[in-house]
Amino acid sequence: MTDDRARVTTPAEEPGVVLDVRDAVRHYALRRRSLREPRRSVHAVDGVSIQLRSGRTLGIVGESGCGKSTLGRLITGLETPTTGSVKVGADGTPAAVASGSGTVQAVFQDPASALDPRMRVRESIGEALGRVGKDERERRVGEALAAVGLTSEFGSRYPHELSGGQQQRVCIARAIVDEPDLILLDEAVSSLDASLQAQILDLLERLQRETGTAYVFISHDLRAVRQVSHSVAVMYLGQVVEQAPAEAFDRGLLHPYAVALRSTEPQILDDEADPIERIVLRGEPPSAVNPPAGCRFAPRCPIVDDHCRRIAPDLVEAASDHLVRCHKPGELSLSGVARTGAGMPAEA
Ligand SMILES: Nc1ncnc2c1ncn2[C@@H]1O[C@H](COP(=O)(O)OP(=O)(O)OP(=O)(O)O)[C@@H](O)[C@H]1O
Ligand code: SF4
Ligand SMILES: [Mg+2]
Structure with missing residues:
Protein backbone atom coordinates (compact mmCIF):
# COMPACT_ATOMS: atom_id res chain seq x y z
CA MET A 1 0.00 0.00 0.00
CA SER A 34 -31.99 29.54 -20.37
CA LEU A 35 -30.52 31.30 -17.34
CA ARG A 36 -34.03 32.12 -16.16
CA GLU A 37 -34.94 28.43 -15.94
CA PRO A 38 -34.61 27.07 -12.37
CA ARG A 39 -31.78 24.64 -11.71
CA ARG A 40 -33.06 21.05 -11.72
CA SER A 41 -31.37 17.76 -11.00
CA VAL A 42 -32.13 14.06 -11.23
CA HIS A 43 -32.23 12.55 -7.74
CA ALA A 44 -30.80 9.20 -8.88
CA VAL A 45 -29.66 8.10 -5.39
CA VAL A 104 -13.91 -4.20 -5.61
CA GLN A 105 -14.71 -5.73 -8.99
CA ALA A 106 -17.82 -5.63 -11.16
CA VAL A 107 -19.73 -7.91 -13.54
CA PHE A 108 -22.34 -6.36 -15.84
CA GLN A 109 -25.25 -7.54 -17.94
CA ASP A 110 -23.67 -7.82 -21.37
CA PRO A 111 -20.53 -9.99 -21.30
CA ALA A 112 -19.84 -9.50 -25.01
CA SER A 113 -19.32 -5.77 -24.61
CA ALA A 114 -17.41 -6.21 -21.33
CA LEU A 115 -14.71 -8.31 -23.04
CA ASP A 116 -12.19 -6.84 -25.48
CA PRO A 117 -12.81 -8.73 -28.75
CA ARG A 118 -9.09 -8.53 -29.63
CA MET A 119 -7.91 -10.18 -26.42
CA ARG A 120 -7.72 -13.89 -25.78
CA VAL A 121 -9.57 -15.08 -22.67
CA ARG A 122 -6.36 -15.59 -20.68
CA GLU A 123 -5.21 -12.03 -21.46
CA SER A 124 -8.57 -10.58 -20.41
CA ILE A 125 -8.47 -12.41 -17.10
CA GLY A 126 -4.75 -11.80 -16.53
CA GLU A 127 -5.18 -8.05 -17.12
CA ALA A 128 -7.09 -7.82 -13.82
CA LEU A 129 -4.00 -9.02 -11.96
CA GLY A 130 -1.90 -5.95 -12.64
CA ARG A 131 1.84 -6.48 -12.31
CA VAL A 132 2.73 -10.06 -11.41
CA GLY A 133 5.34 -12.47 -12.79
CA LYS A 134 4.54 -14.59 -15.85
CA ASP A 135 4.41 -17.91 -13.99
CA GLU A 136 2.19 -16.59 -11.23
CA ARG A 137 -0.12 -14.94 -13.79
CA GLU A 138 -0.49 -18.23 -15.68
CA ARG A 139 -1.18 -20.16 -12.51
CA ARG A 140 -3.77 -17.73 -11.19
CA VAL A 141 -5.55 -17.37 -14.55
CA GLY A 142 -5.70 -21.19 -14.76
CA GLU A 143 -7.17 -21.36 -11.25
CA ALA A 144 -9.78 -18.70 -12.04
CA LEU A 145 -10.81 -20.52 -15.23
CA ALA A 146 -11.13 -23.79 -13.29
CA ALA A 147 -13.14 -22.03 -10.56
CA VAL A 148 -15.77 -20.96 -13.11
CA GLY A 149 -15.85 -24.42 -14.71
CA LEU A 150 -13.83 -23.74 -17.88
CA THR A 151 -10.88 -25.86 -18.97
CA SER A 152 -7.51 -24.24 -19.70
CA GLU A 153 -8.21 -24.73 -23.42
CA PHE A 154 -10.65 -21.79 -23.21
CA GLY A 155 -7.75 -19.51 -22.29
CA SER A 156 -6.57 -19.29 -25.88
CA ARG A 157 -10.02 -18.48 -27.34
CA TYR A 158 -11.36 -15.07 -28.33
CA PRO A 159 -14.73 -13.85 -26.93
CA HIS A 160 -16.57 -14.47 -30.23
CA GLU A 161 -15.59 -18.14 -29.97
CA LEU A 162 -17.59 -18.50 -26.73
CA SER A 163 -21.30 -18.82 -25.92
CA GLY A 164 -23.01 -16.09 -23.88
CA GLY A 165 -22.85 -18.23 -20.74
CA GLN A 166 -19.14 -18.96 -21.28
CA GLN A 167 -18.46 -15.26 -21.84
CA GLN A 168 -20.17 -14.43 -18.53
CA ARG A 169 -18.07 -17.12 -16.82
CA VAL A 170 -14.96 -15.40 -18.19
CA CYS A 171 -16.20 -12.06 -16.78
CA ILE A 172 -16.69 -13.74 -13.40
CA ALA A 173 -13.22 -15.33 -13.62
CA ARG A 174 -11.79 -11.87 -14.29
CA ALA A 175 -13.70 -10.48 -11.31
CA ILE A 176 -12.45 -13.14 -8.87
CA VAL A 177 -8.86 -13.61 -10.08
CA ASP A 178 -7.37 -10.92 -7.83
CA GLU A 179 -9.44 -12.03 -4.81
CA HIS A 230 -28.91 -12.98 2.49
CA SER A 231 -30.56 -9.60 2.71
CA VAL A 232 -32.51 -7.58 0.13
CA ALA A 233 -32.95 -3.82 -0.26
CA VAL A 234 -35.93 -2.62 -2.30
CA MET A 235 -35.33 0.75 -3.96
CA TYR A 236 -37.94 3.23 -5.14
CA LEU A 237 -37.03 6.57 -6.74
CA GLY A 238 -33.50 6.76 -5.38
CA GLN A 239 -34.28 5.56 -1.85
CA VAL A 240 -34.34 2.25 0.00
CA VAL A 241 -37.97 1.69 1.02
CA GLU A 242 -37.53 -1.70 2.67
CA GLN A 243 -34.51 -3.78 3.63
CA ALA A 244 -34.92 -7.19 5.19
CA PRO A 245 -33.43 -10.68 5.44
CA ALA A 246 -34.36 -12.69 2.32
CA GLU A 247 -36.68 -14.92 4.42
CA ALA A 248 -38.94 -11.92 5.13
CA PHE A 249 -39.80 -11.89 1.44
CA ASP A 250 -41.83 -15.07 1.88
CA ARG A 251 -44.60 -13.40 3.89
CA GLY A 252 -43.24 -10.70 6.15
CA LEU A 253 -42.92 -7.68 3.88
CA LEU A 254 -44.12 -4.36 5.25
CA HIS A 255 -43.86 -1.70 2.51
CA PRO A 256 -46.73 -1.51 -0.02
CA TYR A 257 -44.33 -1.22 -2.97
CA ALA A 258 -42.29 -4.25 -1.83
CA VAL A 259 -45.53 -6.21 -1.27
CA ALA A 260 -46.76 -5.29 -4.76
CA LEU A 261 -43.42 -6.28 -6.30
CA ARG A 262 -43.46 -9.62 -4.47
CA SER A 263 -47.11 -10.28 -5.34
CA THR A 264 -46.36 -10.33 -9.06
CA GLU A 265 -43.73 -13.07 -8.83
CA PRO A 266 -45.15 -15.73 -11.13
CA GLN A 267 -44.39 -18.84 -9.11
CA ILE A 268 -46.43 -17.86 -6.08
CA LEU A 269 -49.68 -17.16 -7.90
CA ASP A 270 -50.68 -20.82 -7.71
CA ASP A 271 -50.13 -21.14 -3.98
CA GLU A 272 -53.63 -22.46 -3.26
CA ALA A 273 -53.18 -23.19 0.45
CA ASP A 274 -52.57 -19.54 1.23
CA PRO A 275 -53.39 -17.54 -1.87
CA ILE A 276 -51.60 -14.33 -2.62
CA GLU A 277 -53.46 -11.55 -4.32
CA ARG A 278 -51.69 -9.94 -7.19
CA ILE A 279 -51.45 -6.21 -6.56
CA VAL A 280 -51.34 -4.25 -9.77
CA LEU A 281 -49.85 -0.80 -9.43
CA ARG A 282 -51.37 1.86 -11.58
CA GLY A 283 -49.47 4.76 -13.08
CA GLU A 284 -45.85 5.35 -13.90
CA PRO A 285 -43.34 6.16 -11.16
CA PRO A 286 -43.08 9.92 -10.67
CA SER A 287 -40.03 11.59 -12.17
CA ALA A 288 -36.72 11.43 -10.33
CA VAL A 289 -36.31 15.09 -11.35
CA ASN A 290 -39.18 16.24 -9.17
CA PRO A 291 -39.86 13.67 -6.48
CA PRO A 292 -43.14 14.35 -4.65
CA ALA A 293 -42.89 16.25 -1.35
CA GLY A 294 -44.37 13.58 0.92
CA CYS A 295 -43.92 9.84 0.45
CA ARG A 296 -42.44 9.17 -2.99
CA PHE A 297 -44.70 6.17 -3.47
CA ALA A 298 -47.88 8.13 -2.63
CA PRO A 299 -49.06 8.65 -6.25
CA ARG A 300 -49.23 4.86 -6.75
CA CYS A 301 -49.86 3.53 -3.26
CA PRO A 302 -53.14 1.59 -2.79
CA ILE A 303 -53.45 2.75 0.86
CA VAL A 304 -52.25 6.36 0.58
CA ASP A 305 -53.83 9.05 2.78
CA ASP A 306 -53.36 12.80 3.22
CA HIS A 307 -50.66 12.39 5.86
CA CYS A 308 -48.57 10.33 3.37
CA ARG A 309 -48.89 13.05 0.73
CA ARG A 310 -47.65 15.73 3.12
CA ILE A 311 -44.97 14.06 5.26
CA ALA A 312 -42.12 11.94 3.89
CA PRO A 313 -41.61 8.80 6.00
CA ASP A 314 -38.16 7.99 7.40
CA LEU A 315 -36.47 4.63 7.07
CA VAL A 316 -36.97 3.04 10.51
CA GLU A 317 -36.21 -0.34 12.09
CA ALA A 318 -39.46 -2.29 12.32
CA ALA A 319 -37.78 -5.46 13.60
CA SER A 320 -34.24 -6.75 13.98
CA ASP A 321 -32.43 -6.20 10.62
CA HIS A 322 -35.72 -5.12 9.05
CA LEU A 323 -36.03 -1.52 7.87
CA VAL A 324 -39.07 0.12 6.31
CA ARG A 325 -39.94 3.60 5.02
CA CYS A 326 -43.72 3.84 5.41
CA HIS A 327 -46.26 5.48 7.77
CA LYS A 328 -48.45 2.36 7.67
CA PRO A 329 -46.06 -0.61 7.57
CA GLY A 330 -47.75 -3.97 7.12
CA GLU A 331 -51.21 -2.58 6.35
CA LEU A 332 -51.04 -3.95 2.85
CA SER A 333 -50.13 -7.61 3.06
CA LEU A 334 -49.48 -10.46 0.65
CA SER A 335 -52.48 -12.41 1.95
CA GLY A 336 -54.90 -9.88 0.59
CA VAL A 337 -55.72 -6.28 0.24
CA ALA A 338 -55.10 -3.92 3.14
CA ARG A 339 -56.56 -4.63 6.56
CA THR A 340 -57.98 -1.13 6.36
CA GLY A 341 -59.99 -2.24 3.34
CA ALA A 342 -58.65 0.69 1.35
CA GLY A 343 -56.58 -1.44 -1.00
CA MET A 344 -56.77 -1.79 -4.70
CA PRO A 345 -58.60 -4.82 -6.09
CA ALA A 346 -56.40 -7.39 -7.75
CA GLU A 347 -56.43 -7.78 -11.50
CA ALA A 348 -55.82 -11.04 -13.28
N1 LIG B 1 -25.35 10.50 -16.16
C1 LIG B 1 -26.63 10.76 -15.89
N2 LIG B 1 -27.15 11.99 -16.11
C2 LIG B 1 -28.44 12.27 -15.82
N3 LIG B 1 -29.31 11.35 -15.31
C3 LIG B 1 -28.85 10.11 -15.09
C4 LIG B 1 -27.49 9.74 -15.36
N4 LIG B 1 -27.33 8.43 -15.03
C5 LIG B 1 -28.54 8.00 -14.58
N5 LIG B 1 -29.44 9.01 -14.62
C6 LIG B 1 -30.85 8.94 -14.16
O1 LIG B 1 -30.83 8.48 -12.83
C7 LIG B 1 -31.93 7.62 -12.58
C8 LIG B 1 -31.44 6.28 -12.08
O2 LIG B 1 -30.77 5.60 -13.15
P1 LIG B 1 -30.12 4.15 -12.97
O3 LIG B 1 -29.41 3.80 -14.23
O4 LIG B 1 -29.33 4.15 -11.72
O5 LIG B 1 -31.42 3.23 -12.79
P2 LIG B 1 -31.54 1.64 -12.70
O6 LIG B 1 -32.33 1.35 -11.46
O7 LIG B 1 -30.21 1.00 -12.83
O8 LIG B 1 -32.46 1.30 -13.96
P3 LIG B 1 -32.43 0.00 -14.95
O9 LIG B 1 -33.18 -1.09 -14.21
O10 LIG B 1 -33.18 0.48 -16.15
O11 LIG B 1 -31.01 -0.35 -15.23
C9 LIG B 1 -32.73 7.57 -13.87
O12 LIG B 1 -33.77 8.51 -13.79
C10 LIG B 1 -31.70 7.95 -14.92
O13 LIG B 1 -32.33 8.54 -16.05
S1 SF4 C 1 -46.23 6.21 3.59
FE1 SF4 C 1 -48.32 6.10 2.87
S2 SF4 C 1 -48.18 6.39 0.63
FE2 SF4 C 1 -46.14 5.90 1.39
S3 SF4 C 1 -45.98 3.70 1.11
FE3 SF4 C 1 -46.66 4.05 3.21
S4 SF4 C 1 -48.91 3.96 3.12
FE4 SF4 C 1 -48.17 4.20 1.01
MG1 LIG D 1 -29.35 -0.35 -14.23
Missing part, protein backbone atom coordinates in the same frame (compact mmCIF):
# COMPACT_ATOMS: atom_id res chain seq x y z
CA THR A 2 1.34 3.44 -0.90
CA ASP A 3 1.69 6.22 1.70
CA ASP A 4 -0.96 8.25 -0.15
CA ARG A 5 -3.48 5.49 0.15
CA ALA A 6 -2.65 4.88 3.80
CA ARG A 7 -3.48 8.51 4.59
CA VAL A 8 -7.02 8.35 3.22
CA THR A 9 -7.76 4.93 4.70
CA THR A 10 -9.79 4.61 7.88
CA PRO A 11 -10.44 1.25 9.46
CA ALA A 12 -13.98 -0.03 8.97
CA GLU A 13 -15.83 0.49 12.21
CA GLU A 14 -16.96 -3.09 12.58
CA PRO A 15 -14.89 -6.17 11.84
CA GLY A 16 -15.86 -7.98 8.64
CA VAL A 17 -17.55 -4.94 7.06
CA VAL A 18 -16.41 -4.64 3.44
CA LEU A 19 -18.98 -2.11 2.23
CA ASP A 20 -20.07 0.91 4.21
CA VAL A 21 -22.38 3.37 2.45
CA ARG A 22 -23.44 6.33 4.59
CA ASP A 23 -26.24 8.63 3.46
CA ALA A 24 -25.02 8.52 -0.14
CA VAL A 25 -26.60 11.01 -2.51
CA ARG A 26 -25.98 11.23 -6.24
CA HIS A 27 -27.75 14.00 -8.11
CA TYR A 28 -27.20 14.81 -11.78
CA ALA A 29 -27.63 18.47 -12.68
CA LEU A 30 -29.75 18.95 -15.78
CA ARG A 31 -28.73 21.47 -18.43
CA ARG A 32 -30.77 24.66 -18.38
CA ARG A 33 -32.19 25.96 -21.63
CA ASP A 46 -31.08 10.04 -2.48
CA GLY A 47 -29.75 9.15 0.95
CA VAL A 48 -28.84 5.48 0.85
CA SER A 49 -27.06 3.83 3.81
CA ILE A 50 -26.05 0.18 3.66
CA GLN A 51 -23.43 -2.06 5.23
CA LEU A 52 -22.27 -5.45 4.04
CA ARG A 53 -20.00 -8.02 5.66
CA SER A 54 -17.64 -10.43 3.97
CA GLY A 55 -19.20 -13.70 2.84
CA ARG A 56 -22.65 -12.08 2.55
CA THR A 57 -24.80 -11.04 -0.40
CA LEU A 58 -26.95 -7.93 -0.48
CA GLY A 59 -29.59 -7.91 -3.20
CA ILE A 60 -30.83 -4.62 -4.62
CA VAL A 61 -34.10 -4.68 -6.47
CA GLY A 62 -36.51 -2.13 -7.94
CA GLU A 63 -37.99 -1.07 -11.25
CA SER A 64 -36.11 0.60 -14.08
CA GLY A 65 -34.71 4.04 -13.22
CA CYS A 66 -34.91 3.65 -9.42
CA GLY A 67 -31.15 4.18 -9.06
CA LYS A 68 -29.72 0.66 -8.80
CA SER A 69 -26.89 1.12 -11.32
CA THR A 70 -26.08 4.60 -10.04
CA LEU A 71 -25.64 3.10 -6.57
CA GLY A 72 -23.49 0.40 -8.21
CA ARG A 73 -21.27 3.03 -9.83
CA LEU A 74 -20.82 4.71 -6.43
CA ILE A 75 -19.85 1.35 -4.89
CA THR A 76 -17.30 0.57 -7.62
CA GLY A 77 -15.91 4.11 -7.41
CA LEU A 78 -16.73 4.89 -11.04
CA GLU A 79 -18.60 7.93 -9.68
CA THR A 80 -18.30 9.85 -6.43
CA PRO A 81 -21.32 10.70 -4.27
CA THR A 82 -22.65 14.27 -4.39
CA THR A 83 -22.76 14.03 -0.59
CA GLY A 84 -22.30 11.16 1.86
CA SER A 85 -19.61 8.49 1.79
CA VAL A 86 -18.94 5.08 0.24
CA LYS A 87 -16.15 2.97 1.74
CA VAL A 88 -15.05 -0.45 0.53
CA GLY A 89 -12.72 -3.23 1.62
CA ALA A 90 -11.70 -4.46 5.05
CA ASP A 91 -9.79 -1.23 5.69
CA GLY A 92 -12.63 1.12 4.75
CA THR A 93 -11.05 2.86 1.77
CA PRO A 94 -13.18 5.46 -0.06
CA ALA A 95 -14.57 3.70 -3.14
CA ALA A 96 -13.16 6.30 -5.55
CA VAL A 97 -9.65 5.67 -4.16
CA ALA A 98 -10.05 1.88 -4.20
CA SER A 99 -11.34 1.91 -7.80
CA GLY A 100 -8.98 -0.12 -9.97
CA SER A 101 -7.03 -1.42 -6.94
CA GLY A 102 -8.67 -4.86 -7.01
CA THR A 103 -10.61 -4.35 -3.75
CA PRO A 180 -11.45 -8.84 -4.25
CA ASP A 181 -13.27 -8.16 -0.97
CA LEU A 182 -16.44 -7.25 -2.88
CA ILE A 183 -17.99 -7.97 -6.28
CA LEU A 184 -20.79 -5.86 -7.73
CA LEU A 185 -23.07 -7.85 -10.05
CA ASP A 186 -25.34 -5.48 -12.01
CA GLU A 187 -27.98 -7.49 -13.91
CA ALA A 188 -25.22 -10.09 -14.35
CA VAL A 189 -27.56 -12.97 -15.17
CA SER A 190 -30.47 -11.02 -16.66
CA SER A 191 -29.59 -11.71 -20.30
CA LEU A 192 -29.04 -15.45 -19.79
CA ASP A 193 -31.70 -18.12 -20.25
CA ALA A 194 -33.21 -19.78 -17.18
CA SER A 195 -30.93 -22.83 -17.01
CA LEU A 196 -27.78 -20.75 -17.54
CA GLN A 197 -28.97 -18.29 -14.91
CA ALA A 198 -29.32 -21.15 -12.44
CA GLN A 199 -25.81 -22.42 -13.28
CA ILE A 200 -24.22 -18.99 -12.82
CA LEU A 201 -26.10 -18.36 -9.55
CA ASP A 202 -24.92 -21.74 -8.22
CA LEU A 203 -21.39 -20.89 -9.31
CA LEU A 204 -21.50 -17.54 -7.49
CA GLU A 205 -22.77 -19.19 -4.33
CA ARG A 206 -20.01 -21.82 -4.43
CA LEU A 207 -17.30 -19.21 -5.02
CA GLN A 208 -18.61 -17.19 -2.09
CA ARG A 209 -18.49 -20.21 0.21
CA GLU A 210 -14.89 -20.89 -0.86
CA THR A 211 -13.52 -17.34 -0.83
CA GLY A 212 -15.76 -15.29 1.48
CA THR A 213 -16.16 -12.55 -1.13
CA ALA A 214 -19.16 -10.29 -0.50
CA TYR A 215 -21.58 -9.60 -3.36
CA VAL A 216 -23.90 -6.74 -4.16
CA PHE A 217 -26.41 -8.34 -6.52
CA ILE A 218 -28.46 -5.84 -8.51
CA SER A 219 -31.45 -6.96 -10.54
CA HIS A 220 -34.98 -5.97 -11.48
CA ASP A 221 -35.84 -9.68 -11.03
CA LEU A 222 -36.86 -10.21 -7.41
CA ARG A 223 -36.89 -13.98 -7.82
CA ALA A 224 -33.20 -14.14 -8.80
CA VAL A 225 -32.30 -11.64 -6.08
CA ARG A 226 -34.08 -13.65 -3.37
CA GLN A 227 -32.37 -16.83 -4.51
CA VAL A 228 -28.82 -15.57 -3.91
CA SER A 229 -29.14 -12.84 -1.29
